[in-house]
Amino acid sequence: MDILELLTTRRSCKTLSAPAPDELQLDTIFQAATQVPDHGDLKPWRFVAIQSEEGMQRFQAALRETAITLNMGEKTLQKAERIGKFAPLVIGVIASPKEGKPEWEQHMSAACAAYAIQLAAKAQGFDNVWITGLWTNAPVLQREFECTEKEKIIGLIMIGTAENASDEPKNWDVSEFVTNW
Numbered sequence: 001m002d003i004l005e006l007l008t009t010r011r012s013c014k015t016l017s018a019p020a021p022d023e024l025q026l027d028t029i030f031q032a033a034t035q036v037p038d039h040g041d042l043k044p045w046r047f048v049a050i051q052s053e054e055g056m057q058r059f060q061a062a063l064r065e066t067a068i069t070l071n072m073g074e075k076t077l078q079k080a081e082r083i084g085k086f087a088p089l090v091i092g093v094i095a096s097p098k099e100g101k102p103e104w105e106q107h108m109s110a111a112c113a114a115y116a117i118q119l120a121a122k123a124q125g126f127d128n129v130w131i132t133g134l135w136t137n138a139p140v141l142q143r144e145f146e147c148t149e150k151e152k153i154i155g156l157i158m159i160g161t162a163e164n165a166s167d168e169p170k171n172w173d174v175s176e177f178v179t180n181w
C-alpha cells in the first residue's frame with residue numbers, strides 16, 4: 001500500500017480474527033515501532049507481544065482479575081471476556097521513561113511507537129485498534145507486564161484480520177485545524 005494512501009485512509013477496526021502477523025511481519029512491526037522520533041535516543045518504550053495460547057490465557061486471566069478486583073459487576077466481567085478474545089495478537093505498549101529528557105516527551109515518543117505499530121500492521125494487511133480503559137490503568141496488568149513505578153501502559157494494540165470492510169476515510173476539512181502564518 002502506498003504510504004500516503006495508508007496515512008490518509010487508515011481506520012481502526014474492532015472486529016478482528018486470525019490470521020495475525022507471522023514472526024517476520026511482527027519483527028517488521030517492531031522495527032517500525034522503534035524507528036520513531038526519540039529525543040536523546042532514550043528508547044522510552046517496551047512492548048509485550050501476546051499471541052501464544054499460554055500468553056492469551058494469562059492476558060484473559062488478568063482482565064478477568066481486573067474486573068473482579070474492581071468489583072464492577074457482571075457487565076464488566078463480560079467485557080473482560082470479550083476483550084480477552086478480541087484479537088489473535090495483542091501488543092501491550094509501555095511508556096518507559098528514562099533519565100535525561102522530560103517525561104512527557106518520552107510518553108509522546110512511546111505514543112508514536114504505538115501508532116507506528118498500527119501503521120506497520122496495516123501496511124502488511126492487518127487491521128487493528130488501540131485501546132486503553134480500565135484494563136491498562138488497573139494494577140493487575142501493570143503487575144503482569146512487570147511495570148516499574150515510572151512505567152505506564154499506554155495502549156493495547158489489538159491486531160488481526162478484519163471481519164468487515166474498513167470504515168470510510170474521515171476526509172476532514174483540515175482548515176478547521178490549521179492556522180496559516
Ligand SMILES: Cc1cc2nc3c(=O)[nH]c(=O)nc-3n(C[C@H](O)[C@H](O)[C@H](O)COP(=O)(O)O)c2cc1C
Pocket residue numbers: 010011012013129130131132133154155167
Ligand atoms: C490513547 C488512546 C486510547 C484509546 N482507548 C480506547 C478504548 O479504550 N476503547 C475504544 O473503543 N477506543 C479507544 N481508542 C480509540 C480507538 O483506538 C480508535 O481511534 C477510535 O475507535 C476511532 O477509530 P479511528 O481510529 O478509525 O478513527 C483509543 C485511542 C487512543 C489514541
